[in-house]
Amino acid sequence: MSPTEHAAAAGDSATDSGTDSGTDSGTDSGTAQWYRHFGTVDAPGSSPCYAAWAVGIAGDAELIRRIDQWPHKKRQPLLILAAARFLGAQVGPYREFRTFLDDHWAEVSEIVLSRSTQTNEAGRCATLLPSLAQISAAEGRPLALIEVGASAGLALFPDRYGYEFVGARADGPDGSGAGAAEAAEARTTRLAPAGATPGTFPVLHCLTSGPVPLPLPAKIPKVVWRAGIDLNPLDLHNPDDVAWLEALVWPEQEFRLERLRQAIAIAQERPPLLVAGDLNDQLLELAGRAPADAALVVFHSAVMAYLDAGGRSRFRRTMEDLAAERGCHWLSNEGHSVVTQADGSNVVPEMDDARLRGRFLLLQDGQPAAIAGPHGQSLEWL
Numbered sequence: 001m002s003p004t005e006h007a008a009a010a011g012d013s014a015t016d017s018g019t020d021s022g023t024d025s026g027t028d029s030g031t032a033q034w035y036r037h038f039g040t041v042d043a044p045g046s047s048p049c050y051a052a053w054a055v056g057i058a059g060d061a062e063l064i065r066r067i068d069q070w071p072h073k074k075r076q077p078l079l080i081l082a083a084a085r086f087l088g089a090q091v092g093p094y095r096e097f098r099t100f101l102d103d104h105w106a107e108v109s110e111i112v113l114s115r116s117t118q119t120n121e122a123g124r125c126a127t128l129l130p131s132l133a134q135i136s137a138a139e140g141r142p143l144a145l146i147e148v149g150a151s152a153g154l155a156l157f158p159d160r161y162g163y164e165f166v167g168a169r170a171d172g173p174d175g176s177g178a179g180a181a182e183a184a185e186a187r188t189t190r191l192a193p194a195g196a197t198p199g200t201f202p203v204l205h206c207l208t209s210g211p212v213p214l215p216l217p218a219k220i221p222k223v224v225w226r227a228g229i230d231l232n233p234l235d236l237h238n239p240d241d242v243a244w245l246e247a248l249v250w251p252e253q254e255f256r257l258e259r260l261r262q263a264i265a266i267a268q269e270r271p272p273l274l275v276a277g278d279l280n281d282q283l284l285e286l287a288g289r290a291p292a293d294a295a296l297v298v299f300h301s302a303v304m305a306y307l308d309a310g311g312r313s314r315f316r317r318t319m320e321d322l323a324a325e326r327g328c329h330w331l332s333n334e335g336h337s338v339v340t341q342a343d344g345s346n347v348v349p350e351m352d353d354a355r356l357r358g359r360f361l362l363l364q365d366g367q368p369a370a371i372a373g374p375h376g377q378s379l380e381w382l
């Protein structure tokens, strides 16, 4: 299985899924290995509960046998873990989780087979915002946004969230005390959506580092039109879809759950236009509906792993056509192993692979701009 297929099977960002591991854990004989890798490498830093559950499953031959009866792409650790939590499994020791699975196996199977990992992370707007602001400023026009692989469309509201960009110190941490707090404050850029009451929007925190190619925006760019495409758009007015989005957030990541709920509340007020279908089939027609007097930006995060090489090439060609015919901009925020460059390579030239591992590469109009935290938590300018 290729790394790309493996990533697609896992179906989410490196952090969310244990993708990019480089192991052969997705092969038929390797399901236990896949879970062990997830439980010992991917999960421990983010969720001790998921780490324990995945290690428990890896050592549970009977359960592995049952999981192996599902189609390959349904065996990914995150899917069964999220399905169980969707159905009410509580954070706790593996033995209780195992009992829960036994008691609810038919329902867990049904959820695994009918759902997929569609984690929708509003935090990614933090790593997109500087590029969006720069495009809008350079064009002197507000933005029209299309997100391909939009899930529920929460990343289509960069103008409705608040931001806190904190510049990293070049020479290490500040230490502690009042002076340190002042120093950190001096490196912080805060932005709030126009006219919004504090507390009614999530504030996205992002640590920035590296030589900033342009000043961080002084204000949030205006968005006059927004739309998304997804194979299966999630409906924020459907309680099951909302519960599924919540179940996809890892158990101990309360701040992400809080952020998700705040973003959902904003999107529920005026849901974006979401078109159901394959991004390659729908993009041109949707782009034709964007207002001509706005700067059109097509963007995507954690989506390209789902496409095979042919699908990604077709998408690249469409983006080239849209750039030529419509002046459309393109922001790609993806795990580096699935980013195909114009020269056919899939990593950034002259970059140590380890620097990118577990993080995303942000490309602006095909050019590497930054390495981004997979949930928008950091932005390292290139």
Ligand SMILES: C[S@@+](CC[C@H](N)C(=O)[O-])C[C@H]1O[C@@H](n2cnc3c(N)ncnc32)[C@H](O)[C@@H]1O
Binding pocket: 011, 012, 013, 117, 118, 119, 120, 121, 122, 124, 148, 149, 150, 151, 152, 155, 229, 230, 231, 232, 277, 278, 279, 280, 300, 301, 302, 303, 306, 307
């Ligand atoms: C991991 S989610 C990421 C969602 C969103 N981009 C974000 O960053 O929060 C990937 C989404 O891509 C969608 N997707 C995968 N392949 C697609 C395709 N060929 N066309 C449209 N959507 C697709 C999936 O249904 C899923 O909702």
